Amino acid sequence: MAKIVVEGLKYRYPLSQKLALNDISFEINEGEFIGIIGANGAGKSTLCQALTGIVPLFFKGDYGGRVIIDDVEVAKSNLSEISLKIGMVFQNPFTQITGSKLTVYEEVAFGLENMGFEREEMKRRIDDALMLLDLYRHKDKNPFDLSGGQMQRLAIASIIAMQPKIIVLDEPTSQLDPQGSNEVFKAVSDLKKKGITVIMVEHKVEKLSEYADRIMLLHDGRLIDFDTPSKIFSKDDLKDYGVVEPVFTRYCKKIGLKDERGLYPVTLDEAVNLVVKKREHNS
Amino acid sequence: MNIIVKDLYFYYKEGEDVLKGINLEFDDRCTAIIGQNGAGKTTFVKLLKGLLKPKKGDIFIKGLNTKETTVAKLASIIGLVFQNPNDQIFKNKVLDEVMFGPLNIGQDKNLAFENAKKALELVALLQKADENPYDLTLSERKLISIASILAMDTDIIILDEPTIAQDFISREKIKNIIKKLKEEGKLVITITHDMDFVAENFERTIVFNQGQVLLDGPTKEVFSKEDILKTAHLEPPYITQLFKRLGFSETVLNLEEALNYKIL
Amino acid sequence: MRMMSLYKDKDTIIHKIDPLNKILYILASILITMLISDFKILTLTLVFSFLLLAIGKVIKNVFPIISFSLIVLVTIVVIQGLFNPNNKIPLFNIGQFVFYKEGIIYSFLLILRVLNILCAFSLLILTTKPSDLIENLVRRGLSPKLGYVLASVLQIIPQMLSTMDTILDAQRSRGLETEGKLIKRLKAFIPLIGPAVMNSLISTRERAMALEMRGFNSNIKKTFLNEHNETSMDKLIRYLIIALIIFTIVWRLVWLK
Numbered sequence: 001m002a003k004i005v006v007e008g009l010k011y012r013y014p015l016s017q018k019l020a021l022n023d024i025s026f027e028i029n030e031g032e033f034i035g036i037i038g039a040n041g042a043g044k045s046t047l048c049q050a051l052t053g054i055v056p057l058f059f060k061g062d063y064g065g066r067v068i069i070d071d072v073e074v075a076k077s078n079l080s081e082i083s084l085k086i087g088m089v090f091q092n093p094f095t096q097i098t099g100s101k102l103t104v105y106e107e108v109a110f111g112l113e114n115m116g117f118e119r120e121e122m123k124r125r126i127d128d129a130l131m132l133l134d135l136y137r138h139k140d141k142n143p144f145d146l147s148g149g150q151m152q153r154l155a156i157a158s159i160i161a162m163q164p165k166i167i168v169l170d171e172p173t174s175q176l177d178p179q180g181s182n183e184v185f186k187a188v189s190d191l192k193k194k195g196i197t198v199i200m201v202e203h204k205v206e207k208l209s210e211y212a213d214r215i216m217l218l219h220d221g222r223l224i225d226f227d228t229p230s231k232i233f234s235k236d237d238l239k240d241y242g243v244v245e246p247v248f249t250r251y252c253k254k255i256g257l258k259d260e261r262g263l264y265p266v267t268l269d270e271a272v273n274l275v276v277k278k279r280e281h282n283s
Numbered sequence: 284m285n286i287i288v289k290d291l292y293f294y295y296k297e298g299e300d301v302l303k304g305i306n307l308e309f310d311d312r313c314t315a316i317i318g319q320n321g322a323g324k325t326t327f328v329k330l331l332k333g334l335l336k337p338k339k340g341d342i343f344i345k346g347l348n349t350k351e352t353t354v355a356k357l358a359s360i361i362g363l364v365f366q367n368p369n370d371q372i373f374k375n376k377v378l379d380e381v382m383f384g385p386l387n388i389g390q391d392k393n394l395a396f397e398n399a400k401k402a403l404e405l406v407a408l409l410q411k412a413d414e415n416p417y418d419l420t421l422s423e424r425k426l427i428s429i430a431s432i433l434a435m436d437t438d439i440i441i442l443d444e445p446t447i448a449q450d451f452i453s454r455e456k457i458k459n460i461i462k463k464l465k466e467e468g469k470l471v472i473t474i475t476h477d478m479d480f481v482a483e484n485f486e487r488t489i490v491f492n493q494g495q496v497l498l499d500g501p502t503k504e505v506f507s508k509e510d511i512l513k514t515a516h517l518e519p520p521y522i523t524q525l526f527k528r529l530g531f532s533e534t535v536l537n538l539e540e541a542l543n544y545k546i547l
Numbered sequence: 548m549r550m551m552s553l554y555k556d557k558d559t560i561i562h563k564i565d566p567l568n569k570i571l572y573i574l575a576s577i578l579i580t581m582l583i584s585d586f587k588i589l590t591l592t593l594v595f596s597f598l599l600l601a602i603g604k605v606i607k608n609v610f611p612i613i614s615f616s617l618i619v620l621v622t623i624v625v626i627q628g629l630f631n632p633n634n635k636i637p638l639f640n641i642g643q644f645v646f647y648k649e650g651i652i653y654s655f656l657l658i659l660r661v662l663n664i665l666c667a668f669s670l671l672i673l674t675t676k677p678s679d680l681i682e683n684l685v686r687r688g689l690s691p692k693l694g695y696v697l698a699s700v701l702q703i704i705p706q707m708l709s710t711m712d713t714i715l716d717a718q719r720s721r722g723l724e725t726e727g728k729l730i731k732r733l734k735a736f737i738p739l740i741g742p743a744v745m746n747s748l749i750s751t752r753e754r755a756m757a758l759e760m761r762g763f764n765s766n767i768k769k770t771f772l773n774e775h776n777e778t779s780m781d782k783l784i785r786y787l788i789i790a791l792i793i794f795t796i797v798w799r800l801v802w803l804k
């Protein structure tokens with residue numbers, strides 16, 4: 001069971017005065033899709049790196065509390081073990097290319113070779129991942145000759161091919177075209193349906209609300225709230241945390257349209273359904 | 284006319300055309316360029332900037348042919364914020380980074396310093412002026428790269444995906460910067476994948492698709508053509524989608540416009 | 548960005564030979580040239596190497612390498628011809644300098660040796676993709692980590708160069724005149740070195756984290772995407788070279804007696 005338990009997690013980067021993570025506790029169940037939102041500098045990337053053990057195993061600094069995955073404490077194991085279970089797509093797509101492979105196809109193979117897969121299995125996974133991210137026609141290109149969005153797709157494909165039990169994505173769609181980011185959300189939620197735990201930092205709250213089971217709101221290194229998208233985005237002090245609701249929610253807040261539980265719609269479908277229901281009710 | 288592009292062709296590798304016959308003119312309307320990943324948007328603006336030269340066709344920036352002008356000469360007329368801030372930043376101090384451009388195009392030390400300060404203030408990073416840009420996060424580095432172009436005070440400003448990694452507040456900041464530049468009579472061209480950002484800020488929208496211009500017109504008109512957008516892997520802004528679904532035939536572009544309608 | 552190498556991508560039998568065999572060929576070539584001081588044999592092996600290079604369609608790429616070492620070779624001839632301790636019989640003179648037969652013969656032998664080894668190395672370098680060579684070594688037990696380091700070292704110089712290009716673009720974008728006169732370009736180039744190194748270091752740290760997440764340090768036995776079938780031809784070649792090496796050593800021992 002890939003269950004994640006975080007208890008009183010604190011972290012400060014070396015040479016920094018302020019806590020990047022300040023007393024964070026939560027639990028995530030196997031197969032959940034978790035969204036993380038928060039202003040720039042809130043600690044989203046740092047939290048992702050703490051879940052994957054990069055903090056503190058890679059960055060030193062002051063560390064307190066515990067991150068436990070499958071009953072194993074992350075800070076006490078080593079990265080090579082963790083990397084077999086957790087995959088992470090980093091925020092910056094330009095620095096995730098291994099630099100030792102000459103083609104897109106071989107680049108995706110890098111992780112699979114390290115995991116020791118048979119050739120046939122490897123090829124199947126690479127083909128699938130490249131198809132999924134619409135990169136197949138670029139498979140023989142040098143990874144450094146890709147456009148920004150294509151590079152980001154490659155970073156995602158490389159991790160998805162490894163099929164980790166937990167996948168952490170730090171703003172994976174920031175440079176993707178709308179259809180591309182829809183596809184990534186769909187692909188990732190297909191993984192979730194297979195029981196894989198998904199954790200995703202996103203500024204695209206409209207999409208996140210559609211797919212995430214729960215959303216974590218971070219501010220200044222603290223966990224402000226951790227709840228369903230409707231509850232999170234129905235809060236009225238979001239601006240204080242530098243985040244914004246999905247545009248549907250913002251609109252409904254402006255015209256005072258909420259459901260019988262007092263919650264605002266957060267997705268396109270919810271908004272449409274609510275309006276239709278109100279219209280029926282009115283006539 | 285600020286920019287004239289005539290029958291432009293470009294490839295990185297012979298036989299694989301990335302841009303295939305582009306004809307465009309830019310007046311001073313604030314313009315968004317959108318399109319699928321790999322459509323050739325970044326390549327196009329690098330050509331405008333003179334960093335790449337046309338394989339066929341010509342580009343005129345305020346009458347200057349990019350083939351016959353050095354990049355450095357063009358630099359006082361046209362500024363480009365790179366898609367990847369790592370490709371742009373090379374100094375060890377934020378302030379030096381932002382002052383680099385102004386000093387090179389002939390501003391004296393004091394003026395360059397003032398302009399740099401103003402630009403940093405606009406992106407709200409003045410307090411980091413003495414830090415090393417390499418210690419900043421991706422979102423901050425992106426803002427620094429915007430500031431270093433603003434400080435040069437060029438007539439034409441191109442932003443390649445300015446909102447990458449930006450939160451709501453910084454996004455609003457960039458929005459205000461664009462508005463201010465527009466008021467100063469400058470031409471702003473922005474590449475972005477954020478359709479709502481396009482709808483909120485730009486008068487004109489150009490859709491690139493596989494190296495060609497698929498659509499070009501007032502933003503509202505472009506976003507009314509949902510089917511064509513789809514072929515370019517794009518979609519209308521969320522609020523536009525909402526009003527379509529609610530049965531409105533008009534293209535509602537943004538929240539402000541939306542509030543003029545009665546939906547119940 | 549490309550790997551730095553002299554590799555010439557052609558489709559010949561030589562290119563298909565197992566890189567290990569080419570390494571063995573270098574070994575054999577070193578051994579033979581060290582153990583044997585016979586003009587005829589050394590000329591023969593040199594001709595054979597040239598033949599292989601010709602089959603590999605890279606013969607014209609060897610000449611730059613040879614001419615590059617020509618300076619060294621000429622120096623050898625001069626020094627040996629003038630100052631070899633065994634010099635007795637004068638051969639010719641240039642001005643007041645007298646060149647001796649013993650020294651000249653000795654230096655020609657030396658040159659023959661150098662050329663032999665140079666050609667054997669060229670055969671490996673010109674006809675083997677560096678990444679294939681490294682992968683081949685990793686397959687045969689070289690630590691994958693060392694393999695990665697080797698592979699990325701091959702990329703470091705081109706990476707630095709491309710970083711410099713990038714920074715150059717960033718600078719001229721902001722008004723620094725970098726086109727035109729050489730001196731102007733040089734002036735723009737020198738201040739680039741610092742940032743280029745810095746940039747590479749930063750991306751190295753971020754890349755190292757990304758590598759960790761791709762199982763780079765896992766203890767699992769690594770597998771390979773690219774198939775590697777050792778053909779019977781490869782085996783045959785290998786046995787032939789090994790036999791040749793043994794034969795040379797034995798022959799040399801016998802001959803010594």
Ligand SMILES: Nc1ncnc2c1ncn2[C@@H]1O[C@H](COP(=O)(O)OP(=O)(O)OP(=O)(O)O)[C@@H](O)[C@H]1O
Pocket residue numbers: 013014016020038039040041042043044045046047091420421422423448450
């Ligand atoms: N390597 C580092 N060294 C020192 N401080 C750091 C480092 N990385 C991040 N920080 C600081 O830690 C805090 C949290 O940063 P983090 O990158 O986790 O934020 P974030 O929520 O991911 O922001 P963004 O939306 O910009 O990606 C910030 O104050 C940041 O300046």
Ligand SMILES: Nc1ncnc2c1ncn2[C@@H]1O[C@H](COP(=O)(O)OP(=O)(O)OP(=O)(O)O)[C@@H](O)[C@H]1O
Pocket residue numbers: 144145146147148149150175295296301318319320321322323324325326327366
């Ligand atoms: N240096 C290069 N060498 C070879 N091909 C390149 C190079 N740079 C870009 N390309 C290719 O040219 C095409 C256009 O790339 P460009 O970067 O202009 O796309 P883009 O529209 O900006 O995409 P994105 O939205 O992903 O940033 C892509 O297919 C890309 O793979």
Ligand SMILES: [Mg+2]
Pocket residue numbers: 044045046091170
């Ligand atoms: Mg982050």
Ligand SMILES: [Mg+2]
Pocket residue numbers: 147148149324325326366
């Ligand atoms: Mg681009």
